[in-house]
Structures are given as C-alpha cells and as structure tokens.
Amino acid sequence: MTGMFGVSIQGLSGQLLVGLLNGSFYAILSLGLAIIFGLLNIINFAHGAQYMMGAFLAWIGMTYLGVNYWWALLLSPLLVGSFGMLLERGMLKRLYKLDHLYGLLLTFGLALIIEGLFRYRFGISGESYPVTEQLAGGRNLGFMFLPKYRVWVVVASLAVCFGTWYVIERTKLGSYLRAGTENPALLQAFGINVPLMITLTYGYGVALAAFAGVLAAPIFNVNPVMGSNLIITVFAVVVVGGMGSIMGSIVTGLGLGLIEGIVKSGMIANLLSATFDSVPVAGSIVYPIKLLFSPEASAVTVFVIMAIVLLVRPAGLFGRER
Amino acid sequence: MNRKLLSALICAALIAHVSATAGAATKVSDGVVKIGVLTDMSGAYSDLAGPGSLVAVQMAVADFIAREKPDFKIEVISADHQNKGDIAAIKAREWIDTEKVDVIVDLVTTSTALAVMKVAKEKNRITIVSGAASTLITNEQCTDTNVHWTYDTYALAAGTGKAVVKQGGKTWFFLTADYAFGKSLEKDTTDVVLEEGGKVLGHVLHPFPAQDFSSFLLQAQASGAQVIGLANAGNDTINAIKQAAEFGITPKQKLAGLLMFISDVHSLGLKATQGMYLTTGFYWDWNNETRAWSKRFFEKTKRMPTMVHAGDYSGVYHYLKAIKASGTDDTTVVMAKMKATPINDFFAKNGKIRVDGRMVHDMYLAQVKKPEESKYPWDYYHIRQVIPADQAFLPLSKSTCPLVKK
Numbered sequence: 001m002t003g004m005f006g007v008s009i010q011g012l013s014g015q016l017l018v019g020l021l022n023g024s025f026y027a028i029l030s031l032g033l034a035i036i037f038g039l040l041n042i043i044n045f046a047h048g049a050q051y052m053m054g055a056f057l058a059w060i061g062m063t064y065l066g067v068n069y070w071w072a073l074l075l076s077p078l079l080v081g082s083f084g085m086l087l088e089r090g091m092l093k094r095l096y097k098l099d100h101l102y103g104l105l106l107t108f109g110l111a112l113i114i115e116g117l118f119r120y121r122f123g124i125s126g127e128s129y130p131v132t133e134q135l136a137g138g139r140n141l142g143f144m145f146l147p148k149y150r151v152w153v154v155v156a157s158l159a160v161c162f163g164t165w166y167v168i169e170r171t172k173l174g175s176y177l178r179a180g181t182e183n184p185a186l187l188q189a190f191g192i193n194v195p196l197m198i199t200l201t202y203g204y205g206v207a208l209a210a211f212a213g214v215l216a217a218p219i220f221n222v223n224p225v226m227g228s229n230l231i232i233t234v235f236a237v238v239v240v241g242g243m244g245s246i247m248g249s250i251v252t253g254l255g256l257g258l259i260e261g262i263v264k265s266g267m268i269a270n271l272l273s274a275t276f277d278s279v280p281v282a283g284s285i286v287y288p289i290k291l292l293f294s295p296e297a298s299a300v301t302v303f304v305i306m307a308i309v310l311l312v313r314p315a316g317l318f319g320r321e322r
Numbered sequence: 323m324n325r326k327l328l329s330a331l332i333c334a335a336l337i338a339h340v341s342a343t344a345g346a347a348t349k350v351s352d353g354v355v356k357i358g359v360l361t362d363m364s365g366a367y368s369d370l371a372g373p374g375s376l377v378a379v380q381m382a383v384a385d386f387i388a389r390e391k392p393d394f395k396i397e398v399i400s401a402d403h404q405n406k407g408d409i410a411a412i413k414a415r416e417w418i419d420t421e422k423v424d425v426i427v428d429l430v431t432t433s434t435a436l437a438v439m440k441v442a443k444e445k446n447r448i449t450i451v452s453g454a455a456s457t458l459i460t461n462e463q464c465t466d467t468n469v470h471w472t473y474d475t476y477a478l479a480a481g482t483g484k485a486v487v488k489q490g491g492k493t494w495f496f497l498t499a500d501y502a503f504g505k506s507l508e509k510d511t512t513d514v515v516l517e518e519g520g521k522v523l524g525h526v527l528h529p530f531p532a533q534d535f536s537s538f539l540l541q542a543q544a545s546g547a548q549v550i551g552l553a554n555a556g557n558d559t560i561n562a563i564k565q566a567a568e569f570g571i572t573p574k575q576k577l578a579g580l581l582m583f584i585s586d587v588h589s590l591g592l593k594a595t596q597g598m599y600l601t602t603g604f605y606w607d608w609n610n611e612t613r614a615w616s617k618r619f620f621e622k623t624k625r626m627p628t629m630v631h632a633g634d635y636s637g638v639y640h641y642l643k644a645i646k647a648s649g650t651d652d653t654t655v656v657m658a659k660m661k662a663t664p665i666n667d668f669f670a671k672n673g674k675i676r677v678d679g680r681m682v683h684d685m686y687l688a689q690v691k692k693p694e695e696s697k698y699p700w701d702y703y704h705i706r707q708v709i710p711a712d713q714a715f716l717p718l719s720k721s722t723c724p725l726v727k728k
Contacts, residue, residue, distance in 0.1 A: 008544065010544070011540065011541065011544050014540045014544075015537055015540060018534075018536045018537050018540060019537075021536070022534055022536075116364075119364065119368070123368075123369045123585075123625070124364070124365070124366065124367075124368045124369045124372070124556075124557070125369040125370075125556070125557065125560065125585050125586060125588070125589035126557070126560070126589055127589065128564070128589060128590055128591050128594065131568070138568075138569075138570060140570075144540060144543075144569075145543075145569050145570035145571075147568045147569060147570070149568065150568075219534075219564075219565065219568065220533055220534070220561055220564070221557060221560045221561050221564060221589065221590075223557060223589075225365075225366075225557075226533065229531065229533050230533060261537055264537035264538065265537060265541070266526070266541075294527075295526055295527060295528070295537075295538070296500040296527035296528060296529055297529065298528075298529060298537075299529035299532070300529075
C-alpha cells in the first residue's frame with residue numbers, strides 16, 4: 001500500500017489502535033483523579049503509587065497465595081481502596097480547609113514513602129506478571145497483530161469509565177455527589193452523611209487506580225516506579241480535560257493517547273519535513289516544532305498540548321471557570 | 323522534584339564508613355583514602371548497580387584490609403547521581419573539594435561518567451567507571467585519570483552483534499534509547515553488523531525512560547527486519563522484550579538485547595528470555611572463584627551480582643593494591659602503578675589497563691537457558707564463547723583517544 005508521509009496506512013492504523021489502548025489507561029487514571037479532585041479538592045499525587053500498589057498486590061496474590069487474575073481484578077482494588085479510605089480518614093480529612101497545596105504535598109510525600117518501601121523490598125527491575133490464559137494470544141488483523149489482552153483492557157476500562165460517568169451524572173447517588181461538590185454544608189443539612197460520602201469517594205478513586213494497575217500488570221513490568229512514570233502524564237491529561245470534569249478526563253485521555261500514537265509513528269515530523277524543508281526560511285522556523293513532534297520526544301507531546309490548551313482555555317477543554 | 327528529595331534522604335541513609343587502623347608508612351593525603359561510590363541509587367539502573375555497587379565496594383575494602391593489612395585508613399561514601407550529568411558533576415566537585423574524596427567509582431550512565439571524568443581530570447583525581455558503557459569514555463573523551471573497567475558498547479556489539487549475524491540474523495532494525503549510550507551502542511553494533519555482511523534497515527529512537535514500547539515495536543515489525551536490536555538497558559529492555567512477545571513479534575523476528583544484565587533476566591524470567599544471546603563481563607556461575615565471591619555478595623544483598631558489581635569490587639581492590647605498592651595515594655603515581663600491574667582476580671585474568679584507560683579482559687558470550695535447563699536459582703546462562711581480551715575491545719590502533727600515540 002502506498003505510504004503517507006513515510007508511514008504506510010497499515011502502520012498508521014496500528015499506531016492509532018495502540019494510541020487508543022494507551023488512551024484507555026490515561027482515561028481510567030485521570031477519571032480517578034478527576035473524581036477525587038471534584039469532591040475532595042485534593043490533588044491526589046499518590047495516585048501513581050496506588051496504581052503501582054494495585055499491580056503489585058495482583059503479583060503478590062498470584063505468587064504467594066495463588067490468586068488468579070480475575071480475583072485480583074476484584075480484590076486488589078478493594079484492598080487498595082480500603083487503604084485509601086484509611087488515608088482519607090487518618091490524614092487527608094485534616095486538610096480540607098487548607099489550600100490545595102497541602103493535600104498535594106501530603107499525597108506526594110505518601111507516594112515517595114510507598115514507592116520507597118516497594119523499591120526497598122522488590123528492587124527496581126520489578127516482577128513479571130503473565131497474561132492470564134483466557135486472554136493470551138491475539139488475532140492478525142492484516143495490518144497488525146492485535147493481542148486479545150489489549151482489547152480486553154480497552155473494553156474493561158471504557159466500561160468502568162462510562163459506568164462511573166453514568167452513576168455520577170444520571171443517578172440519585174450521583175446527584176448527591178455532585179451536590180457535595182457544590183455545597184457540602186447544605187447537603188449535610190438535608191441529612192446526607194457527607195463525610196462518609198467523601199471517604200467512599202476517595203476510596204473509589206483510589207480503587208480505580210488500583211484497577212488500572214491490575215490491568216497494566218501483564219503489559220508492563222510490575223515495578224515500583226511504574227506509577228510515577230505515568231502519573232505526570234495523567235496529570236497533564238486531567239489539566240487538559242479540565243480539573244474535576246468526569247467526561248472531560250475520559251475523552252481527553254483517549255484523545256491524547258491517539259495523538260501520542262500518531263507522534264510516535266513519526267508521521268507529524270515527516271509531514272512537517274515534507275511540507276517545509278524545501279522552503280528556505282520556513283524550514284528553519286518549523287524545525288523546533290518538528291523536534292517536539294518527533295517519536296523520541298513523544299514523552300513531551302502531552303505537555304506541549306497542555307501548554308497550548310492552557311493558553312487558549314485556562315480551565316481546560318471541558319472545565320468551567322470557578 | 324521527587325528525585326531530589328528522595329536522593330537527599332537516601333544519601334543521608336547510605337553514607338557508610340569503613341575504617342582501618344592508622345599508620346605512618348604510606349603517604350596518604352589527609353590521612354585517609356576516601357572512596358566515593360557515585361551511582362544510581364533509586365532509578366532505572368539501581369538494581370544492576372545502585373546499592374549493590376556500594377556493597378561490592380565495601381566488600382573490596384573489607385577484604386583488602388583483612389588480607390593486605392594496610393597502614394592507612396580507608397573510608398567509603400556514596401551518593402545518588404540520579405542518572406543526570408549535572409547532578410553527578412556537582413556531587414563530584416563537592417566530594418573532591420570538601421570531603422577530600424580520592425577516587426570516584428561506578429557511574430552508571432554515560433552522561434554521568436563523562437561529566438564526572440571531566441571534573442576528576444580537572445582536580446587530578448581518579449575515576450573508575452564500571453556502570454557506564456559508551457566507547458566515548460575511552461575514545462574522544464578519554465582522560466589519563468580514568469579507567470573504564472567492566473565493559474563497553476564495542477564489546478557488547480562485538481559479542482552479541484557478531485553472534486546474532488552468524489546465526490543468520492542478517493537484517494537489523496534498532497530500537498534505541500535517545501541518549502549518548504543508546505546511540506553509541508547502536509553505532510557500534512551497526513559497524514559490526516555491516517562488517518559481518520549484514521544490513522541495517524532503520525531505527526527508531528525512544529524517550530528514556532519509556533513504559534510503552536508498542537508503537538516503536540510496530541515500526542520495528544513493519545520494517546521486516548530479521549533482528550530487532552535493543553540498544554537500551556534496564557527497565558526499557560525489560561518492557562520492550564515483554565511487549566514484543568505480546569504483539570507476536572517474537573519469535574517471528576528475533577530480539578537482540580544488546581545490553582542485558584542478569585538482573586533483567588531475573589526480572590523477566592527464563593520463559594520470556596530463553597535463547598537470547600548477550601555479552602557479559604562476568605557470570606557468577608562461571609568457575610569456583612566467581613561462585614565463591616558471588617555467594618558472599620548474595621548473602622548481603624539477596625541477589626546475584628551483575629557484572630557492574632563485580633567490576634566495582636575488582637577495580638577498587640586493584641586501586642587499593644596500587645596505593646599500597648607505591649606507598650602513596652598521589653594520583654599520577656597510583657595510576658601509573660595501576661596501569662603497570664596486571665589484574666588477576668575472580669573478575670579478570672591477566673587484565674590490563676591500556677593507555678586510553680580501557681581495562682581489557684576476557685568477555686563472555688552467553689545464551690539464556692530454557693526454563694527446563696535451569697537447575698537451581700539464578701542458573702540462567704550457558705556460556706557459549708569466551709571472547710579473548712584482544713578481540714573483545716576496540717583495538718588501540720582504531721582508538722580516537724588523544725592519549726594514544728600513533
């Protein structure tokens with residue numbers, strides 16, 4: 001098949017699919033962050049560490065207790081979520097009246113401690129979690145080999161994301177949650193146990209992180225820094241989507257995953273070369289932009305987009321000015 | 323931000339002191355020989371070097387004191403260079419200026435090694451690089467105060483690259499970590515592949531460190547190359563190997579892990595790595611001497627040593643012996659003594675330090691065992707070939723180091 005800016009159509013389809021797969025990770029992680037920020041006003045920097053804990057619990061369960069993947073998918077988020085609720089009750093609760101910065105610093109410190117402990121116990125190289133047999137192998141689509149497991153990841157995370165969106169936006173329970181973000185005192189006056197609701201919400205946000213961790217365990221090597229490598233990108237996703245916006249974080253997560261996929265394919269850099277390299281002055285002006293969108297700079301792409309979005313819409317794509 | 327905080331804590335926690343009784347005969351500046359272990363304590367390479375390197379150096383000092391009964395004091399300190407050249411250079415400067423450190427060892431990434439070598443040269447102190455791999459260290463950027471101890475990208479390319487081409491892997495595509503080391507490894511391997519009659523179809527650079535390699539692997543797959551050369555290390559290699567299997571790239575296309583440590587194989591498991599070729603400067607289960615030392619190391623760390631750990635021990639021991647033999651810790655004298663004395667220990671047989679700072683010794687071409695061939699924990703490699711010292715490293719005649727007179 002003919003190439004398009006140095007990338008074949010097959011190549012591009014493969015890259016888009018891979019982008020979608022990564023995007024679903026971004027979506028589920030940024031969703032957890034968005035929920036927590038929306039209700040608690042806490043910037044949960046421990047999210048990456050909680051994602052890592054989810055993956056490690058799955059590995060520990062399998063290695064020492066023989067817990068299979070499907071049980072891990074259920075139990076690990078429950079355990080890590082409960083751990084989150086303890087944190088909320090014991091520590092975060094004291095910070096609600098203070099500036100955002102205090103919550104950020106506390107969760108950041110917790111993340112360092114948790115990661116440090118795991119690194120001390122398991123080392124940096126981490127452990128291998130095999131793909132469960134039911135999801136091993138894959139299918140040849142002609143343009144690429146699609147592993148069954150990755151399809152499962154997309155299905156599972158989208159189901160959880162949209163399920164969560166539905167509960168928050170379309171049910172009575174969700175209306176309490178939304179009311180809690182607007183005016184907790186008034187909601188409490190109506191007889192709703194707001195502190196409990198907050199605890200459960202934090203627990204749920206953390207459980208989402210752990211769920212993503214279990215989903216990630218068979219793909220990435222399970223290691224103590226797997227979360228901190230990802231969390232900064234996920235924060236950028238949340239900022240682009242609009243802090244606290246549920247749908248915003250889901251859509252932005254998927255969208256940025258796709259864009260990252262295209263950048264990694266080298267298509268944007270090739271396109272810019274093809275268009276501008278022959279033009280004397282424009283070529284050198286476009287050069288830095290080309291560098292920013294080359295495959296080796298793919299780790300930066302999300303942040304470039306974040307900067308642009310913040311310049312145009314400071315509240316993010318789906319956010320509201322408060 | 324988090325790395326800085328973390329490293330400060332780790333530095334505080336890990337500064338270790340080993341000392342011996344003082345004497346008068348050997349002329350030692352400031353009354354003590356101070357060894358600084360500057361390594362990756364918390365990042366991607368902290369298993370293949372990191373705390374284990376500190377343990378290896380402490381073992382070397384303890385053994386030296388027990389066997390040689392020196393009449394000078396020895397101290398070991400350590401810090402985290404976070405794989406960043408600027409941080410490493412600042413730490414080295416501080417160590418030399420205020421802590422009076424005499425020798426800096428380990429240095430895991432090429433960027434940190436080059437930065438610290440420059441500082442050490444300026445201040446006339448010795449560096450012994452064990453972790454970093456680029457051939458730049460003993461070529462364009464060589465210094466007369468540095469020894470590159472354990473391995474380099476040329477040795478890896480000459481070992482693994484040659485072996486894979488000979489097995490029929492004629493066409494290559496590289497997945498390269500986007501920094502000095504990755505590029506150096508790619509270049510050296512490309513030279514070997516071309517020399518052996520192979521062809522390089524292309525490459526893709528990936529950010530360091532990276533998590534998801536699927537995009538890059540798809541490009542490698544699309545190239546149709548028989549061999550995908552992984553010009554990266556540590557967790558990047560681990561994740562690339564894992565994901566290559568997931569996308570059905572292996573076994574149709576072969577992976578060549580150009581730099582793999584036993585810690586990587588341990589983490590991935592034999593099922594994922596079986597049959598892969600790799601080049602190493604040290605394997606714990608090679609002979610009685612290596613086994614004896616490695617088991618002592620294992621008792622302290624609960625992991626078998628990588629070649630970087632073994633190299634740290636060997637380098638520091640050789641350095642201390644040179645001080646004792648020359649009766650001073652003066653950099654020029656000690657370095658001359660180190661270069662004049664052959665290295666014979668569990669790590670190297672008849673190793674010698676060349677004028678460009680390259681310590682040449684035998685390297686080993688290993689193949690990872692099948693799971694059913696592994697009889698006991700850490701029984702991971704078949705050693706397929708011993709690559710003699712004179713073939714393992716870039717010959718002096720091809721060196722671009724200004725210290726080499728032609």
